[in-house]
Amino acid sequence: MLSFLSRRLGGMALTMFAVSLLVFLVLEVNIDDVAAKVLGQFSTADQRHAWLLQNGYFDPLPLRYARWLWGFVTGHWGVSTYYHADVRDLIAPRLLATGLLMISTLAVMIPIALTLGVLAGMRQGSKLDRGVSILAIVTTSVPEFASAVFLSAIFVFWLGWLPGVSTLAGGVTLNELALPVAVLTLSSAGYIARMTRASMVEVMGSPYVRTALLKGASLSRIIFGHALRNALGAPVTVIMLQIPWLLSGVIVVEVFFAYPGFGTLLYQASINSDIYLIEACAMIGVVAVVVSQLLSDVINTWLNPRLSLALTKAAPPAGASAG
């Protein structure tokens, strides 16, 4: 287990290194662009040149990258050109708010998705099964901004039950969390329900379940005693691999409801060409994905010890395939 972990951590470090290079190359190679973004589009050519010179932008590229990376690792993420504040101080409270949103979503979404998936997979081809499948297809097909519009039209415009924005100005309230959580649950529960269903169908068709059935065990005993334990392994890893998707949805949902989280911050940064803030947000997004992949591997190995041997010998396993 330990060598497996160290191997995965090494792979993670290498991925992060490559990602940082990619972010650097995409956003910082064109230095005139950087100067224009930092100083604003109305700055003069002389001002830009002086600023670039002063900040060492005419040094060779590898040196600049090394300096940039070192600053990043040591927590010097630069100053936001739009907010005029240290990027680190800006991001910390936003991450907390987004974490709250994601945890609330997972807490609502996982029980719903697993229950629906297990119920659908118990009897393949039943009316319930078809119903859950169609529900899952419909909900995953609606983009987050569209379901946000639909739910707002119903609960804010017609019924007037919930607030239309979730700025958390008066502290965290259930009322303000309800719509963002509902939208994220709608768009992500379907996929996990379908995965759970597939896994459950496979287990229900396996020889040991048939044996139990022939032995005369009751359906509830078969499901709770045998099937469930084996059927839930796959969905657990899928849930972890779903996190990058959830993070994309979070950006849209936060912007829609003006939720003061990481997504709104990245959105503001991109609208205002706030380059250092964008770089930091991108890197944090990647850290979140890579860590969730690692967690998914660890959980998977823990649930299925046979994998740990295979994993230490083979290359690191593939991450999220849904892209």
Add this chain to the structure above:
Amino acid sequence: MKRYLRPTILIGAGLVGLWVLVALFAPWLAPFDPLKSLSPLALPGTPAPGGGVFWLGADLLGRDILSRMIYGARPVVALSTLATLTAYAVGVTAGLLAGYFSGWIDTALSFLANVILSFPVLVLYIVVIVALGPSPINVVIAVTFASAPAVFRIVRTIAADLKQRDFIAAAVTQGESTWRILFIEILPNATGPLTVDFCLRLGYTTIIIGALGFLGLGLPPPAPDWGGMVNEGRALAFAFPHLVIFPCLAISSLVLGLSLLADGLNEARDGQGRGS
């Protein structure tokens, strides 16, 4: 053939076909000029000043929403198809090379794919669009960059599996060129899974292009596109829901059509595998 006549495929193809036709014949279908200011914030069903009716109302600048929705189908259908095709061209070529040759090509390409897939999708799009600026071509580049790795993985697995088979060995001994082996011998065997993935990915791409439009990072105004219409109407959405509901219905029905099509094709393929 009969196994393709299932309700999911028929409904899916119907929805997708409908929007493709709307996109193709937009100038004949739209009752008004999508860029012309008529009567701001007119509610659905209001008669228009110069004759005709705003069936779905008018937006903040007084432009007919139905006409904008019809014209908005054009960039959505064209861009998501084009972007998915370029992603496929890159992903399939790289996947065939990596799967067939293995070795360092495979290691390098797989690592690159892993790195790109480590980004939350929308974050990657935002970074690329910020670097390149919002324009139709840059949206296509961003989508290609972000979704080619997933296609790559599918094709790579299939190619790595197939190269062990006898018919490939036969093709090699016959002296067929490598490109012929990759694209004529191996690729046709991947069409089944790739067709299903293509429909799904077209749906994802449509959603992402919509989301970029919604964030104001898609196509520059005033050309109508569905995500952009939602973005423009967002500020007033709680007072005038008609500004945003119809473009949302449009994009949802198009993506639903693609998902149903993918689901139906997948089931039809499964049935074929079992010999029914």
